[in-house]
Amino acid sequence: MFWLNEYNFPDGVTSIGEGVFHGCSGLASITIPNSVESLGVSVFSYCRTLNELTLPSLFGQCLGYYFGASGYSEQGENKIIQKTLKHVLLTKETNIPENAFYLHCGFINSIAEQLTII
Numbered sequence: 001m002f003w004l005n006e007y008n009f010p011d012g013v014t015s016i017g018e019g020v021f022h023g024c025s026g027l028a029s030i031t032i033p034n035s036v037e038s039l040g041v042s043v044f045s046y047c048r049t050l051n052e053l054t055l056p057s058l059f060g061q062c063l064g065y066y067f068g069a070s071g072y073s074e075q076g077e078n079k080i081i082q083k084t085l086k087h088v089l090l091t092k093e094t095n096i097p098e099n100a101f102y103l104h105c106g107f108i109n110s111i112a113e114q115l116t117i118i
Helices: 063-067
Strands: 029-031 052-055 087-090 110-113
Parallel strands (some): 029 052, 087 110
């Protein structure tokens, strides 16, 4: 999947497994649909050009978990969040975990929540 630069999820997807987009070096932006209730570990590892990430929630994990970082360790530096990632949008998040953006997130320019008030 190294050539993949975008992907449209089919309706009703509820889970995205471990390492699904691993090595998609052309992937610049991805939107995880609100129907998704869980993401696997390292789902975005080695996505070297990922600039924008939209997802419904962090699902109780730190952002680094989805890029291959384990906990808050400095180990595995070749699998951390790529410095190209500048924007993160959470569309359904209601409870952001403590230290969710602690590890390897210093270069992200914007983290936002998209809230709908009814």
